[in-house]
Amino acid sequence: MSLISHIRSFRPSGRQIFISLLIAGLGWLSGQALSQVDQDMRIMYTEYTLGAADLAHISADVIRYRNTILRALEADNKKDFERITESLPTQRAKIQHAVDRYAAAGLRVSRSGRSEPEDIEAVRRSLDQYFSVASRTVDLLTQVWNTASQPEREALRRKAEEHASENGGPKMIQVSLALDRLLDTVAEVAKDMRDEGTKTIQWTSFLVIGGSFFIAMLNLFLTTPGGRGGLREDRESYPVTEARDAPASLPLGNVGNDRPNPVLRN
Secondary structure, three states: OHHHHHHHHOOOOHHHHHHHHHHHHHHHHHHHHHHHHHHHHHHHHHHHHHHHHHHHHHHHHHHHHHHHHHHHHOOOOHHHHHHHHOOHHHHHHHHHHHHHHHHOOOOOEOOOOOEHHHHHHHHHHHHHHHHHHHHHHHHHHHHHHOOOOHHHHHHHHHHHHHHHHHHHHHHHHHHHHHHHHHHHHHHHHHHHHHHHHHHHHHHHHHHHHHHHHHHHHHHHHHOOOOOHHHHHHHHHHOOOOOOOOOOOOOOOOOOOOOOOOHHHHO
16 A cells, blocks of 8 residues: 555656656667668568578579580480470479579669669579570470471571570570579678668667766756755755644743842732
8 A cells, every 4th residue: 555655646846857868868769770670670671681592593594404404405205305395384484483583582782873673674584584595495496306307407496406405505504694683682781771770779878878878967966965956955855844843932031040049028
């Protein structure tokens, strides 16, 4: 009951309210800054660390796709050709899905002006061109195994080989260059986010330390006994009370006189 009554009777002073608001504001600003840093760190992990790994996998998958085309060129019979090329649609879908997944993330522009949206579109265009060339090579090889004439079959095979080397090779190089440029842009954007996070942490540390010292000094100044605020509060907190047990005033007479009173003697 004493605690409840104390809470009900508590009336904070203006100084206490002011300092409490300063502390609450400092805590709120610090929390907002740290929350932003935490969000940036999550973005760097989910969209850049994992995204860079996905881009590296795209490069490896494109190389695997081209190796499959080269193996199809060396097939000895139609059965081997169909067995080798049956995995091409799955490989292509995997590559395109990885590109679309990265493009769906929050793409940004670095401070130097390098743009992730532009680079991801360049990767898509280069992939579309390469897949178009690869599909043409597969179509020529399909005609090889569907042609009964041996001379015509040999001519189609040479045409498919020339098409794969003259057109597929350069398109493959374009894909690699586009992926390398995108990876460089990703690294620059991630570096910018890291620098921004470092500045935010430094600013937050300065704010917390400086604000704490300011509030501490302000609290000491407002509670100094010699200060106006402290003297006024001391007077209000400890009012002067009248002495209730003071001795009553003595009656008029010969107080302090040893001689007898003549009026009383007579």
